Amino acid sequence: MDALLQFIFSGLTVGAVYALVALGFTIIYNASDVVNFAQGEFVMLGGMITVFAFEAGLPLPLAAVIAVLVTAAIGVALNKLAIEPARGAPVVSLIIITIGASILIRGAAQLVFDKQLHRFPSFSGDDPIAIFGATILPQSLWVIGGAIAVFVGLWLFFTHTLTGKAVLATANNRLAAQLVGINTGWVMTLSFGLSAAIGALAGVLVTPITLVSYDVGVALALKGFAAAMLGGMGNPKGALLGGLLLGLFEALTAGYLSSQYKDAMAFIVILGVLFVMPQGIFGKKTTERV
Amino acid sequence: MTSRNKWIQLGLLAVLIAVLPAFFPSGYYYRVGALIFVNALAVIGLVVLIGYAGQISLGHAGFAGIGAYACALTPEHLGLHPGLAVMLGAMLSAVMAALIGKPILRLKGYYLAVATLGFGILVSMVLTNERALTGGPDGMAVADLGLRSLLRDMGWKLSGGEFWYMFSGIILLIGAWIALNLFDSPTGRAMRALHGSEVAAATVGVDVAKLKLRAFVISAVYASVAGSLLALQNQYVTPDVAGFLHSVEMVTMAVLGGVGSVLGASLGAVILTLLPQVLTVFAEYEQLVLGAVMIVVMIFLPQGLLPSIARRLRGTGE
Numbered sequence: 001m002d003a004l005l006q007f008i009f010s011g012l013t014v015g016a017v018y019a020l021v022a023l024g025f026t027i028i029y030n031a032s033d034v035v036n037f038a039q040g041e042f043v044m045l046g047g048m049i050t051v052f053a054f055e056a057g058l059p060l061p062l063a064a065v066i067a068v069l070v071t072a073a074i075g076v077a078l079n080k081l082a083i084e085p086a087r088g089a090p091v092v093s094l095i096i097i098t099i100g101a102s103i104l105i106r107g108a109a110q111l112v113f114d115k116q117l118h119r120f121p122s123f124s125g126d127d128p129i130a131i132f133g134a135t136i137l138p139q140s141l142w143v144i145g146g147a148i149a150v151f152v153g154l155w156l157f158f159t160h161t162l163t164g165k166a167v168l169a170t171a172n173n174r175l176a177a178q179l180v181g182i183n184t185g186w187v188m189t190l191s192f193g194l195s196a197a198i199g200a201l202a203g204v205l206v207t208p209i210t211l212v213s214y215d216v217g218v219a220l221a222l223k224g225f226a227a228a229m230l231g232g233m234g235n236p237k238g239a240l241l242g243g244l245l246l247g248l249f250e251a252l253t254a255g256y257l258s259s260q261y262k263d264a265m266a267f268i269v270i271l272g273v274l275f276v277m278p279q280g281i282f283g284k285k286t287t288e289r290v
Numbered sequence: 291m292t293s294r295n296k297w298i299q300l301g302l303l304a305v306l307i308a309v310l311p312a313f314f315p316s317g318y319y320y321r322v323g324a325l326i327f328v329n330a331l332a333v334i335g336l337v338v339l340i341g342y343a344g345q346i347s348l349g350h351a352g353f354a355g356i357g358a359y360a361c362a363l364t365p366e367h368l369g370l371h372p373g374l375a376v377m378l379g380a381m382l383s384a385v386m387a388a389l390i391g392k393p394i395l396r397l398k399g400y401y402l403a404v405a406t407l408g409f410g411i412l413v414s415m416v417l418t419n420e421r422a423l424t425g426g427p428d429g430m431a432v433a434d435l436g437l438r439s440l441l442r443d444m445g446w447k448l449s450g451g452e453f454w455y456m457f458s459g460i461i462l463l464i465g466a467w468i469a470l471n472l473f474d475s476p477t478g479r480a481m482r483a484l485h486g487s488e489v490a491a492a493t494v495g496v497d498v499a500k501l502k503l504r505a506f507v508i509s510a511v512y513a514s515v516a517g518s519l520l521a522l523q524n525q526y527v528t529p530d531v532a533g534f535l536h537s538v539e540m541v542t543m544a545v546l547g548g549v550g551s552v553l554g555a556s557l558g559a560v561i562l563t564l565l566p567q568v569l570t571v572f573a574e575y576e577q578l579v580l581g582a583v584m585i586v587v588m589i590f591l592p593q594g595l596l597p598s599i600a601r602r603l604r605g606t607g608e
């Protein structure tokens with residue numbers, strides 16, 4: 001029982017990170033129908049920039065804010081320089097463009113920073129907290145709390161602000177949104193900036209636990225995308241639930257079956273979900289019009 | 291494409307393969323050449339899948355891995371001749387492709403991309419984790435094909451580089467010939483029809499599911515044979531051959547040159563194989579440049595290099 005609780009704690013921690021990555025996917029996908037394979041790179045940038053700003057002598061909170069802002073700017077640049085010019089390109093091209101962007105960002109990170117593993121201190125110490133015979137790191141609480149805060153923040157943004165509603169309108173029907181005077185180009189820019197910032201925040205929160213290096217992005221992007229798909233592509237609730245479920249599943253697989261194949265099991269479940277309900281848990285059924 | 295056009299393409303390819311060595315200043319170029327041919331072979335498989343049938347796969351390195359490890363494992367454990375191992379690997383890849391293709395190919399676009407990607411990752415994970423069998427991340431040695439010593443016994447002395455250049459060149463030509471024939475065949479035409487519109491193809495009686503599966507199996511066999519050749523040529527394999535990056539590289543080569551045509555996609559293989567060789571001078575920038583090339587080509591030459599160039603030439607009245 002203690003072991004199970006322990007696995008659940010670690011599952012929720014990684015799951016929260018997957019959920020944040022999945023939320024990033026969701027926001028961009030909704031605004032532009034693009035699946036951004038460079039999403040994992042945003043997480044890496046968040047961690048890396050914080051590390052180097054911190055080591056340069058800045059206080060940790062300031063370093064983290066700078067990392068989130070710089071990453072958001074890179075997200076905006078990605079949209080302006082690579083996605084917007086390819087408007088209307090087939091899916092295969094868009095996949096290659098965002099994969100190209102992820103390789104480019106990784107290559108640049110390797111040049112600007114280095115190839116080592118890095119971390120910075122946990123926000124509130126490293127003393128594990130004991131709960132019902134299992135333990136949880138304070139930093140894990142930060143990660144889980146961060147994911148919840150982002151989710152609530154996004155929900156308020158989408159339901160209570162005009163800008164948020166403009167994003168939803170664009171996601172629903174781009175042309176109709178344009179017709180009522182919404183600047184859809186600006187919505188896309190905002191979405192890229194927002195999802196890059198969320199990714200970077202995930203990187204800032206999780207780096208004290210998992211460490212960061214220039215090449216952590218690929219795995220995170222894959223897991224995040226898997227989580228988004230599990231929950232239903234384009235649905236923020238689905239992203240949150242999918243991320244947490246995937247994290248839990250991985251942790252339980254690692255705990256009870258095989259730690260080597262925990263990633264494999266995750267993919268097998270994803271494939272299974274795709275075959276049984278291709279739209280994911282919260283996805284809406286769409287009929288293709290011809 | 292007329293059948294005359296087909297022979298022009300094949301002839302051009304054959305002449306290039308035959309003539310290029312005259313300009314090689316050192317043996318190293320034969321090695322690079324052989325590498326290009328192997329990559330081009332895998333990429334032609336993707337032309338069938340992406341270019342003809344309009345389906346994407348981000349997991350084709352998985353099949354290359356199956357082919358490569360078949361050449362490494364079966365001679366050692368089953369005592370098979372490496373030549374037979376190539377065929378065994380190809381058969382295994384075909385069976386795998388048929389099994390996973392049936393459910394996977396129901397998916398479209400991003401979903402298909404990620405499902406195939408999942409398959410590729412599963413293969414590379416097995417190859418990395420089953421240390422006892424595959425040597426884990428360090429890889430394992432591959433037995434010699436033996437064809438070169440056979441030729442030597444017949445009095446034909448070739449260096450390793452020369453042999454692999456010619457051998458992979460010939461296999462590439464065979465692969466290109468098959469793909470070009472397929473393009474013109476009823477099956478190829480039906481595939482291209484479903485690329486245009488699945489619904490339209492279905493209404494005129496095309497069995498969409500069967501054709502997609504056929505394209506997937508054919509392309510898997512190409513990738514598998516390419517993986518085998520790579521393993522035999524290097525006499526060594528590591529799980530990287532099945533890795534995600536290798537899959538991405540293959541698709542990028544295909545799309546870079548022009549995924550609609552065998553010759554175009556081969557051009558993509560030439561460029562992306564040469565690029566890292568040139569960039570070793572400043573290896574640090576390799577990923578940076580690779581990523582930039584992918585983005586720039588997709589934005590400015592969405593049809594790929596060769597078709598875009600061809601159109602420009604025609605446009606200016608050449």
